[in-house]
Amino acid sequence: MAEILVNPQTAPLDQPVDVLVVGLKAGQTATVQLSTGDRASHAVFEADDRGVVDLTRHAPLDGSYRGVDPMGLFWSLERTGGKAGPTVLSVEGVGDRVLERLAVPEGVERLEVRENGLVGTLFAPEDDGGVLPGVIVLSGSEGGIHETDAALLAAHGFVTFALGYFGMKGLPENLVDIPLEYFGKAIDYLSERAGEIGVVGGSRGGELALLVGATYPQVSAVVSVVGSGVVTQGIGPGANLLQKLSYEAASWTLKGEPLPYLPYEIGGELRARIVNDEPVPLRLAFSTEDGVPEDTEIPVERIAGGVLLISSGQDDGWPSADLSEVAMRRLKDHEHPFPYEHVVYPEAGHLIAGPPHRPATDVTYPGPGVTFSGGGVPRATAHAQANAWKRTVEFLREQLGS
Structure with a gap:
């Protein structure tokens, strides 16, 4: 009698699962489907000589993804228009x-x-009596708190602090003039509950992670995913994207003074895409071809620990590979005494930050009155996200002593 074997059937979101169908006839076709109510995927397989379909070894004949890919059904989930279940x-x-x-x-x-x-x-993991390293988890330009990222990281042996800094009750409404001293308070808070401290952020949170690490010597490791080694302009108030980008203000302040920043460039192509209601690659707002003003570069060489830079080669959100390479250059030029690396995934898009095995089929995502283009090839983005998460966990363990 044929049956489905899933191991493990209950697991954290970032843990892969093995799926087998056993008890089939040799050569029999089987359609494996995955549904979350609001999304669905499928793959058609041919059972091997033993009557087994093994998603860790077999490529589908047809379906939502191609090639051998144990978690292909998960990242290839497409929207159905139904309700989540x-x-x-x-x-x-x-x-x-x-x-x-x-x-x-x-x-x-x-x-x-x-x-x-x-x-x-x-x-935090349930108390085992030991002192665990701490990690501050920063959100990006969407604001709010990344609780899922922090919860999953905690299961790997860290005390994690998912920190909001704008866009929530009790915090600034917009990404404008955020005082870096706020993050100093967060470091002090976490230091009372953990050992060595690391900071992780994605996109604008990646820029911030590098900036916090360069400002506070208590930070022993920084991971910046699709981030920036350059301070960029704030995102101000406004009913639409053009208004927000046209609001000239700094993102960050230190000792009451705004930090110099790379301003947005609202060129003809960017404006046309917004006006014509086309997917907007926000990378068009960032000009790096002729270099960036030196006073906008983050002094990452001041970070008192390791630095992991992760970026995407087809990032439509912003030119994360170029912006991160600015940080890499500074680390090299100053012969940074701690480990540092810049990993670039050539075909991946912007949405690789955070835990893996989530749908990667949304190559666009909503913005203020527009639809943003994330760029990249879904399969490459999914695999990059999985590898980036694995590298992040391993790097934090190595640098913080978990």
Whole structure:
């Protein structure tokens, strides 16, 4: 009798699963489907001589993805227009399995933090009596708090602090004039509860992670994913993207003074895409071909620890590879005494930050009155995200001593 085997059936979101269908006839075709209610994917396989379909070894004949890819059904999930529901893996004529994909892994404790002006959420493995390293997790230009990222990282042996810095109650409304001293308070808060401190951020959060590391010597490791080694202009108030980009203000301040920044360039192509309601590659707002003003470069050589830069070669969000290379150049020029590396995924798009095995089929995403283009090839973006997450965890463990 044929059956579906899933291992593990309950697992954190960042953990891959092995899927097999056994008990089929040799050469029999089987359609494996994955549904989350609002998304669905499928793949058609031919059973091997033993009557087995093994997603870790077999490529589909047809379906939502190509090639051998154990998590292909997960990243290739397409929107259905339906409502979100349980994650169900099914095989026509065989049966189904309900999977539990945990945003907060078992054994991880959660604590909301609203004190001393800080807004965030603390995650930690259940107390084992030891002192664990700490990691501050920063969101990007969307604001808010990245709780899922922090919760999943905590399960790898860290005390994590998902920190908000704008776009939430009790915080500035826009990414304008955010004082770096706020992050100093966050470091002090986490230092009372953890050992060595690292900072992780994606996109504008990656820029911020490098800036915080360069400002506070307590930081022993920085991971910047599709980030920037250059301070860029703030994102101001406004009903639409053009208004927000036209608001001339700094993103960050230090000791009450705005930090110099690379301004946006609102050229003809960018303006036309916005006016014509076409997907907007925001990279058009950043000019790096002739270099950047030196006073906008983040002094990453001051970071008292390792630096991991991760970027994408087809990033439509902004030119993360070029902007991150500015940081790489400074680290090389100053012979940075700690480990540093710049990893570039040539065919990946902007959306590679955060935990893996999530849908990568959305090559566009909503913005203020526009649709942004993320760029990249979905398969490459999915694989880059998985590898970037793995590298991030390993790097933090190596640098912070987890």
